[in-house]
Amino acid sequence: MLMSMPTSPVHIIGAGPGGLATAGALADLGIRAVVLDKADDVGASWRGHYDRLRLHTTRRWSSLPGLPIPRSAGRWVRRDDFVRYLETYARHHRLDLAAGVEVSRVDRPGPDDEWVLHANGGRKLRASAVVVATGFNHTPRVPDWPGRETYTGELLHAARYRDPGPFEDRDVLVVGVGNTGAEIAADLAFGGAGRVRLAVRTVPHILRRSTLGWPSQASAIACRRLPAGLVDRLARPVERLLPDLTPYGLPRARTGLYSRVREGAIPVLDAGLVRGVRKRRIEPVGAVVSFDGDAVTLADGATVRPDVVIAATGYRRGLEPLVGHLGVLDGRGRPLVHGRETHPAAPGLFFTGYTNPISGMLRELARDAPKIATAITRRL
Numbered sequence: 001m002l003m004s005m006p007t008s009p010v011h012i013i014g015a016g017p018g019g020l021a022t023a024g025a026l027a028d029l030g031i032r033a034v035v036l037d038k039a040d041d042v043g044a045s046w047r048g049h050y051d052r053l054r055l056h057t058t059r060r061w062s063s064l065p066g067l068p069i070p071r072s073a074g075r076w077v078r079r080d081d082f083v084r085y086l087e088t089y090a091r092h093h094r095l096d097l098a099a100g101v102e103v104s105r106v107d108r109p110g111p112d113d114e115w116v117l118h119a120n121g122g123r124k125l126r127a128s129a130v131v132v133a134t135g136f137n138h139t140p141r142v143p144d145w146p147g148r149e150t151y152t153g154e155l156l157h158a159a160r161y162r163d164p165g166p167f168e169d170r171d172v173l174v175v176g177v178g179n180t181g182a183e184i185a186a187d188l189a190f191g192g193a194g195r196v197r198l199a200v201r202t203v204p205h206i207l208r209r210s211t212l213g214w215p216s217q218a219s220a221i222a223c224r225r226l227p228a229g230l231v232d233r234l235a236r237p238v239e240r241l242l243p244d245l246t247p248y249g250l251p252r253a254r255t256g257l258y259s260r261v262r263e264g265a266i267p268v269l270d271a272g273l274v275r276g277v278r279k280r281r282i283e284p285v286g287a288v289v290s291f292d293g294d295a296v297t298l299a300d301g302a303t304v305r306p307d308v309v310i311a312a313t314g315y316r317r318g319l320e321p322l323v324g325h326l327g328v329l330d331g332r333g334r335p336l337v338h339g340r341e342t343h344p345a346a347p348g349l350f351f352t353g354y355t356n357p358i359s360g361m362l363r364e365l366a367r368d369a370p371k372i373a374t375a376i377t378r379r380l
């Protein structure tokens with residue numbers, strides 16, 4: 001049964017940094033919002049990330065509106081400190097969190113009606129406006145490699161990796177050299193794995209996290225509105241601050257750094273990859289092509305037989321069941337509008353956190369939040 005109120009609250013789906021930031025910004029404007037999350041507490045994604053993870057964006061540019069991350073967390077904040085911060089953030093803004101509520105579909109019965117959220121237990125929640133903040137990294141994606149289903153070794157997605165302990169003395173193939181794959185490979189290489197290979201499809205752009213105290217993120221923020229060709233040229237000498245890994249099987253990227261970002265590939269900020277490759281503790285190998293029994297075939301025709309394959313092959317947005325029927329997604333399943341904008345077919349439905357900006361996702365979530373809050377205030 002639908003419970004009707006004179007004005008239903010704003011509902012935010014997702015109590016990660018994006019949802020919390022928007023709820024915090026709404027609270028600052030005196031607007032009541034209910035934050036729904038399928039998990040038991042805030043920051044569920046962060047609780048699940050691997051143990052050695054530190055933010056690769058600076059503390060200052062990772063803070064959400066209205067409450068800085070404390071200085072005691074250091075410049076590169078640890079995973080656990082970031083989770084504590086999110087808990088404190090929710091308390092500080094007295095956010096109304098409804099935990100254990102999984103929204104399966106968002107609907108608007110008629111053009112002048114309020115939004116209706118269908119949630120677990122048959123619940124239907126009315127909302128005056130809805131903010132979807134279910135995360136860019138929502139559903140782990142493992143490519144549909146031929147033979148994958150009958151592979152006899154162990155295959156897991158990077159989302160399930162926590163620490164090198166279970167991989168001691170084992171032969172591991174990490175697939176994918178984004179930030180996650182690079183960092184997991186380094187964690188394994190220096191954490192006791194027997195052998196670590198890293199399957200590389202497209203050679204990455206690798207940057208230092210900071211140089212003489214100047215964070216790469218600051219350069220990314222400064223350059224993000226410049227033409228891609230210019231940034232590509234400016235980035236080249238910066239990339240050369242790191243040693244050439246060609247003799248170790250990982251050539252320098254020949255594409256432009258920022259041109260790749262525009263295609264969706266964020267550069268790798270070195271957190272042990274370069275050292276691991278130079279010490280030959282991480283062996284770059286060709287991309288995975290297929291599986292056959294216990295064997296993995298690589299793009300150069302080689303066959304390897306690792307004990308474990310860790311697929312650091314990204315995530316899908318997973319928005320189709322939730323909002324796909326509203327005509328607000330593009331062909332890749334990403335929202336057609338973002339931040340303060342709403343789609344003409346879905347007024348009052350907002351999205352945050354579905355871009356992958358070079359300037360840092362947390363920074364962009366924090367910047368979007370007050371804009372979304374203001375747009376909602378105007379609507380209400």
Ligand SMILES: Cc1cc2nc3c(=O)[nH]c(=O)nc-3n(C[C@H](O)[C@H](O)[C@H](O)COP(=O)(O)OP(=O)(O)OC[C@H]3O[C@@H](n4cnc5c(N)ncnc54)[C@H](O)[C@@H]3O)c2cc1C
Nearest residue numbers: 014016017018037038045055056102103134135353361362
């Ligand atoms: C390993 C890793 C490291 C990263 N490091 C950085 C970094 O250093 N700096 C940076 O700027 N960015 C970083 N990012 C990117 C980004 O900042 C994070 O992914 C961030 O958590 C995004 O916040 P979010 O709120 O959009 O999504 P999430 O944190 O993923 O939160 C989404 C929430 O929605 C909930 N949810 C999902 N579906 C539903 C549903 N149907 N109903 C109810 N609840 C639902 C989930 O339980 C979750 O709590 C990193 C990403 C990853 C994967």
